[in-house]
Amino acid sequence: MSSSASSPDYPGKSLGLPQSGPGSLATLPRRIGAFATDWAAVVLISAAFFDYTWWSELIIFFVLQIVFIPTTGGSPGHRIWGLRVTRADGSWTGIWRPLIRAVLTVIVIPAAIWDADNRGLHDLAAGTILVRSR
Numbered sequence: 001m002s003s004s005a006s007s008p009d010y011p012g013k014s015l016g017l018p019q020s021g022p023g024s025l026a027t028l029p030r031r032i033g034a035f036a037t038d039w040a041a042v043v044l045i046s047a048a049f050f051d052y053t054w055w056s057e058l059i060i061f062f063v064l065q066i067v068f069i070p071t072t073g074g075s076p077g078h079r080i081w082g083l084r085v086t087r088a089d090g091s092w093t094g095i096w097r098p099l100i101r102a103v104l105t106v107i108v109i110p111a112a113i114w115d116a117d118n119r120g121l122h123d124l125a126a127g128t129i130l131v132r133s134r
Helices: 028-049 052-070 076-080 096-107 121-126
Strands: 083-087 127-130
Touching: 028 052, 028 076, 052 076, 052 096, 076 083, 076 127, 083 096, 096 121, 121 127
Parallel strands: none
Antiparallel strands: 083 127
């Protein structure tokens, strides 16, 4: 058997992504860190400027996702943790994909169920990939 046949596949290989480094799929610790960073910002903004309700937090989370992903390639948490959101073909996400991702992330279940490439259902539905930027 050749060495290439015995080498294990890795998440993202079928998408043409590298196994590690920039452009590879985001790891679970970075994803969790990015989400925790975004949610901490949401809580601080909600407490400082709004009624600090569940609804105000959800609205702020949506706004962060919908504004920052198309303009900077990721939410503030994504960027801090060295991640970016892109389409599966590497192009710009557009406007509606971040909206789909945000809605499904809040529902939680789609974001917690992954395929063999470690893409959550929210990314599959939006046609996006969360990759390392550095």
